[in-house]
Amino acid sequence: MIRRPLAIEANKAKNCPLCTIDLNKEKVFWEVPAFVIMRTKDLKGHRERIMIVYKAHRHEIPYEAYEAALDALIKIGKKVFKYAPKFVIMDSTFATINEHWHLVATDLDPKAVDFDQILKTKWIKVIDPNWD
Numbered sequence: 631m632i633r634r635p636l637a638i639e640a641n642k643a644k645n646c647p648l649c650t651i652d653l654n655k656e657k658v659f660w661e662v663p664a665f666v667i668m669r670t671k672d673l674k675g676h677r678e679r680i681m682i683v684y685k686a687h688r689h690e691i692p693y694e695a696y697e698a699a700l701d702a703l704i705k706i707g708k709k710v711f712k713y714a715p716k717f718v719i720m721d722s723t724f725a726t727i728n729e730h731w732h733l734v735a736t737d738l739d740p741k742a743v744d745f746d747q748i749l750k751t752k753w754i755k756v757i758d759p760n761w762d
């Protein structure tokens with residue numbers, strides 16, 4: 631299969647594992663030229679754990695792009711987390727990825743290995759996937 635790196639040549643950084651990640655090997659839920667929503671590499675014991683990533687190797691995004699990205703993550707999250715009573719979009723304070731702007735969405739399974747960390751993290755939004 632053809633490799634499909636996350637970042638296009640003009641926007642990528644050398645030695646960045648995310649820029650060079652092969653999207654053809656990832657579970658991609660949604661994609662536009664600037665962003666991709668995919669399953670996180672480490673599920674941390676959750677049935678689903680997803681993130682929206684800014685494809686360009688940049689830490690900051692314009693506010694309008696932030697709003698659009700948040701809307702997309704809510705829309706896709708409502709489908710992906712249909713099995714859960716709630717899911718949350720977390721602030722990136724404890725993020726292990728620092729080079730790319732991104733947001734993680736997760737269910738609230740108390741048996742997940744990162745449950746304590748989820749409780750310590752600021753939640754940008756709490757969503758009930760079965761409500762409009």
Ligand SMILES: [Zn+2]
Nearest residue numbers: 646648649687
């Ligand atoms: Zn990068």
